[in-house]
Amino acid sequence: MNKERLRKILEQLHDGCLEVDDACRLLDTLPFEDLGFAKLDHHRPLRDHFPEVVFCQGKSIEQIITIFEQLTLQSDLILGTRATQAVYDSVRERLTDIKYDPTARVLYINRSAAPSIGHVAIVTAGTADIPVAEEAAVCLGVMGAVVSRFYDVGVAGIHRLLARVNEINQAEVIIVVAGMEGALASVVGGLTNKPVIAVPTSVGYGASFNGLAALLAMLNSCASGVGVVNIDNGYGAAALAATILKTFRG
Amino acid sequence: MNKERLRKILEQLHDGCLEVDDACRLLDTLPFEDLGFAKLDHHRPLRDHFPEVVFCQGKSIEQIITIFEQLTLQSDLILGTRATQAVYDSVRERLTDIKYDPTARVLYINRSAAPSIGHVAIVTAGTADIPVAEEAAVCLGVMGAVVSRFYDVGVAGIHRLLARVNEINQAEVIIVVAGMEGALASVVGGLTNKPVIAVPTSVGYGASFNGLAALLAMLNSCASGVGVVNIDNGYGAAALAATILKTFRG
Amino acid sequence: MNKERLRKILEQLHDGCLEVDDACRLLDTLPFEDLGFAKLDHHRPLRDHFPEVVFCQGKSIEQIITIFEQLTLQSDLILGTRATQAVYDSVRERLTDIKYDPTARVLYINRSAAPSIGHVAIVTAGTADIPVAEEAAVCLGVMGAVVSRFYDVGVAGIHRLLARVNEINQAEVIIVVAGMEGALASVVGGLTNKPVIAVPTSVGYGASFNGLAALLAMLNSCASGVGVVNIDNGYGAAALAATILKTFRG
Amino acid sequence: MNKERLRKILEQLHDGCLEVDDACRLLDTLPFEDLGFAKLDHHRPLRDHFPEVVFCQGKSIEQIITIFEQLTLQSDLILGTRATQAVYDSVRERLTDIKYDPTARVLYINRSAAPSIGHVAIVTAGTADIPVAEEAAVCLGVMGAVVSRFYDVGVAGIHRLLARVNEINQAEVIIVVAGMEGALASVVGGLTNKPVIAVPTSVGYGASFNGLAALLAMLNSCASGVGVVNIDNGYGAAALAATILKTFRG
Amino acid sequence: MNKERLRKILEQLHDGCLEVDDACRLLDTLPFEDLGFAKLDHHRPLRDHFPEVVFCQGKSIEQIITIFEQLTLQSDLILGTRATQAVYDSVRERLTDIKYDPTARVLYINRSAAPSIGHVAIVTAGTADIPVAEEAAVCLGVMGAVVSRFYDVGVAGIHRLLARVNEINQAEVIIVVAGMEGALASVVGGLTNKPVIAVPTSVGYGASFNGLAALLAMLNSCASGVGVVNIDNGYGAAALAATILKTFRG
Amino acid sequence: MNKERLRKILEQLHDGCLEVDDACRLLDTLPFEDLGFAKLDHHRPLRDHFPEVVFCQGKSIEQIITIFEQLTLQSDLILGTRATQAVYDSVRERLTDIKYDPTARVLYINRSAAPSIGHVAIVTAGTADIPVAEEAAVCLGVMGAVVSRFYDVGVAGIHRLLARVNEINQAEVIIVVAGMEGALASVVGGLTNKPVIAVPTSVGYGASFNGLAALLAMLNSCASGVGVVNIDNGYGAAALAATILKTFRG
């Protein structure tokens, strides 16, 4: 859009319909964000194949509807994370093609199929980590990734994990989701040569300190090739995985 | 080896030299580690194109020499991180082709040129972050990556960073190294569509709490596509970057 | 009153109705608070052009009404922060000219227009930071400042901020409100030569630790000219900004 | 410069010397930093009347000399903080007009008298806080402020402070430097209508946790009009005070 | 009972009904608790003039009634702290002479007037600290102390405190109750030569971290003669004050 | 099942119905978990005499019923911890022989009497620690241990503990459950030569920081022979005690 607007100005100038001074003034008053967007063309592709994302928690239903309606004007691909069923029920009255995943608490509109960007394995330590894992999984699906789920393979029963290692290693990026002591990230990191994105979760109690124990464990992982995102940040892991895939596969 | 031993048992069974019950008992007592090693063949390649790495800090010079001598028997590519000049001076008496980078505090032996694996940009907020950045840079160089350095482009003078954004975006993976408030990771994350690996450093004083402030900032980055490693862990960032590159480029 | 009482003693002494020893003893037992108040005249002006402020959270509606009624006897300018709609509904039954801003959660009575004290820009990283920003904005408005709002210009999309820098720099004091990693304070600090007041917010989750991450980031800002107030303390930022403006403009 | 370059392109287009497609391509490749620098002209003045500042701690003497020599080519006013006597002894061999304050640990070159910018009071709780206070005082002196020192007036003997309140209130900005429980900031804040910049120090032991106790106390100050900087950050307080003064007095 | 049992053994020995060896063996197996109880007679008086205290929070109404009924069989003086109105309403159906202070959230039965033990001043920084102060005040009243209240004399308006210093110093023990930055303990400590018991409260928000800021401030008090109890522990302060008074006045 | 499948392959090989190569290929593709299970036979006994355990908190009633129904197919002994009365009411509609202990919040099915494994003493500091102690006690009972309870013998009245020491020492393992300052673990540790398992509880307020104070105290115990589990982890203490008993008594 901006490029078109810029080109129109340049064409009018070229065609003599516009004087140089007027063109300067127009460019000057052209909102900076426009120049900004033009400038940002180099990383435009990122925005292009990334959905617009709304963090719904703490926003009113009114606000969320307004934001979604605005976004649908410019994007075919919209994600809303941390959305309740009540939010979904209200939003779909206005946007009938919106979909909702209650476990992942993710709302999404996906009007044009995203091109396939690659394959991500998502591994969780326990069943309580699944909502965070599903936030990652649903987001990745919307972004065009194939997701393989390996849930409840925590290190207390290491054979459950070992039995699935070959399958996990089929993926190009591995997301490990674990609360409590977060040891799974290190163990998976030692069993793969793929990049590992570790997501600590707030699953646990007492000295888990709402995910701090898992977070510290993952940051201190003795395995190499592990990057960490914020506690319970399933979307963040998905975004990093998709960024990696798009950089090389997109 | 294990496979051979297993096959021998099966052949004996097939040939009637062994009864089913005996075969069962033999398989039962077959050492686990053997099957384990066979199993691990699938991720063996990871180790193959990664250097062996020695964390030198806290080890005596004697121990480091011994470890390096052992490693040279099986690997052409060895890294020693957090090594002092004194360690280098002693080790090179025995391993004359060992090299040392005093800023990065990295020792390395590189007897066969690593195949090129891709391009990494390393960005630092200040000059005090350079040793951590160089640990990443030297390790990446040994692993076969081309490294572009963008040092001292912290957010207090945002124009320094903006002036280099196009160049930074040439890389396939971006490592951001920053202490104090660690804001650079978020800003770079917002200006690129490449995966960002954030390394908090212990640069700062007072309420930086030895890197905690930068670590928390990076984990809470409002930009997406950012993974975080441990404080001052230049090697860890290099390993993650190389893992990504090798997965897609190797 | 104190001055009168003091003068009476002195007059009696002067008139010979009182001996020196008795005067000494009287002055000795003159309640300290009286001299104290006289002494405090020097900073009385501070209180004079500041509104009386009531922190409503944790107070009963009864208590708040009583306090407001008492304050209206001596002041034309009263602020109540962290007030709910229910508080407002009850208080306005008794004080019909009280006003309420539901986003800022601020109650106020403003019976005499405050003299203009200057111009403050309030900048937020995200939309979730707006309630804290509005607490500052509404309080500043009551205190007589002109407020310009620059909301949702966080560093993940730095062009949004850069597009507004010139406007922001029109202000004499800049308040930056940000949660999550709080990087905006450093970036704004680097783009202005005006004093910056940084307000960390509890916006975020996980390793934001209820605003600790943003707080630490702001305290470690690599930009100079930045002072920090408590987490979510919009009023505190307003008070500091107004103090600066009144010192020089009042 | 950029504007000229932009105008030249537009003129060529207008004159038919350039096709629209070529103009688009030229605008696309116009280096960002150029627009960036143009943009930044507006805040250039900030840098103009501030000294260049070097944080010497953790830099080698070689590095410091190099940086100072480079800076003297473009600035008459240079500060080096956290500098040891040894650094000074070495640097003055090359830069003979450099001066050093051993208590403040500040190096400075001041080749043109800074214009007077106003009056700052610096108040400390104890004698152990003096080095941090002097870092602020010396830096402010170089920046052109008149500094009044009120040292060792901590709250354990409140009369020491009360006796000086009138003098302290003569200043336009007050810097309060305190370790241990940091109560002085609140008490001073309650006795003045001037902006207060609070500097927690690491003075103390045990549960002072290297300044954390004072930092938290200052952030929670029940007095209004108080902004906080990092622990032991005397320079930071000076920079904020000078920024305020220059905004209104400069 | 134990004494009797011991005496019986000694009498049997004296009367020749028991041999020395048997007596030794009997004494050896004499249950420890018996001697223990005898031993504890010396500090029995402590319990005698202290009320029995029940921490009601987290106990069911059933449990509280049962405990109170049991205690009334052996004590004329019973305190219940952290009790809700609902608890009181239920308990008084069974124990008609029980009293309740809703601000202090203290239940008490006081069937025999406690002898006067002395005079305690209770000082609070703000009105929000009053419930904790009243917990101390009501408990002290039941224990026989005269209590003078000095509420809302925080350091932000130091004249409010200074005006009351002489009155405060009439007490033999001073309890200071303050949240936020907790500076009041240091200031009072510097203005008195009486023992000061500091009670941090959880009043505040953000970086008060639920009373941690006030707690650390009080532990680091630059004034001497200050002892600290747990956050919000009004009863604990009362118990320490009463212990001091009874040691010297009881 | 796996063993049967393995044996079938071996029998076919032995009977000539299968060639060696085919057998190798079959074993190769035999799911790892199958070999894993065979391998895990060595520690199978652990699982055999341990109940299956379900952490109910955070799971829906639906999920808990499903899990319990599945588990009853393979185990006679099932524990559900942190279960509410509502969960019990729902589950027993489907599993009529399920039992519930409301204090311990433990659900259990115990269809075959566990063999006696030994004797455990459980000691608590206060009555508020009893729910955690009962979680341990009920779990141990289901696992076959005899449990002796010594509740409310905290160190503030040391004679209560001393009176019971001989009885406590009859046990083979001692579990100490304490909140607040957690001193009981050290005192019991000094009075016994049996292994002590310390369970910090979140009982307390203010600076107990939800059990952190007790946890740190127990980790720093000056008595030897003390191992610590997570805050409020009654089940964990029971599991460790049972593991010790079964290792030596089972």
Added chain:
Amino acid sequence: MNKERLRKILEQLHDGCLEVDDACRLLDTLPFEDLGFAKLDHHRPLRDHFPEVVFCQGKSIEQIITIFEQLTLQSDLILGTRATQAVYDSVRERLTDIKYDPTARVLYINRSAAPSIGHVAIVTAGTADIPVAEEAAVCLGVMGAVVSRFYDVGVAGIHRLLARVNEINQAEVIIVVAGMEGALASVVGGLTNKPVIAVPTSVGYGASFNGLAALLAMLNSCASGVGVVNIDNGYGAAALAATILKTFRG
């Protein structure tokens, strides 16, 4: 002096040498500190029977000598805490009657015997706590208290403590000094009816976090009648004990 000046004004007024208006104006401008000093007469006694105290740590030998020399002009009783042997060696060259206790690291001048103020028991958990205990003991001795030492009676061997309880209870105030888990304060608190001052020490390692574990334990003491001072603050405990004794015994 102030009183004289005040009296002079009053006499002049009385004698007719001064008009009332002039007297008012004179009193108005009478420096606050003067009235302040008069006002402070009421708490002067506190300072009178307390030694002047110098915290030597972090001060140069020059500074310490100067301070001691100044103090000897106005006080017969001076304490210097945290003083090294080197400080003592230097100071006694100038002040020949200065004494030094190397364990307590306390310097003192005691030129007039302090009147006896009472009896304090000091109890330590281990031998490593003795330096902190001796700081308290030596300071109390200089202040005029009789001190009984009960060292190395920690709770791991509770009999050591129980054996001394009667003796400990002879004191009027009990100071408990303990590191590691700090349990001794609670146990002593439960065995006495005297006020207990708890001093956490930094003795320990790992999760003692430099005394934090003991500090938290003492603040959460389940025994009543316990006040806490800063980690390693032997002087603080002595000052509080002496304040209590002087209030009632002085």
Added chain:
Amino acid sequence: MNKERLRKILEQLHDGCLEVDDACRLLDTLPFEDLGFAKLDHHRPLRDHFPEVVFCQGKSIEQIITIFEQLTLQSDLILGTRATQAVYDSVRERLTDIKYDPTARVLYINRSAAPSIGHVAIVTAGTADIPVAEEAAVCLGVMGAVVSRFYDVGVAGIHRLLARVNEINQAEVIIVVAGMEGALASVVGGLTNKPVIAVPTSVGYGASFNGLAALLAMLNSCASGVGVVNIDNGYGAAALAATILKTFRG
């Protein structure tokens, strides 16, 4: 001695040289510690088969020699932990049969062979954890345990651990020593049915926060049967293991 004194009283009573009342009074005043020691016979066996242990760190060589010389008078088995080579060199001049292990930093005298108490496996994650492991190993050896060492089998290369699982499971108690993320404790806990004692170490940097990360991970272990001791507390793990073994095997 006490027993003798007690017997003398009983004999005098028996012989009629003492009246019952006098005997009662004598026993009453008999120092508690005497009865205490008699009483402690019941747990004496603990002390009997445990070595006396001296924590050498922070003690002077003089003190250590004195303590060792005293201990050798009453015990054949003495341990000194955290002892330097210099301590050993000095002590052996006086106690020629003292031995020293420089890796474990343990001094010991073992004059009578301890009876065998059982078998302990010690497992470490890395080579840097070996000193802590050896502290445990050497202490256990002196206490009579057979120790099997499994060093450097951390989870980053899980096959190293899996290969040794059967051997590890031969032990009756397993000690797991790990720093960094401490994941090894959970993995071992899941692979064994033996009690696991987890020792976090301070090995690591940055966000390991001196062992806090490993400590939290171990406390949150998803495997059951795991007890945790303090950071770097090799001796503590040995003492708990020996306590378990002696309870069942001794």
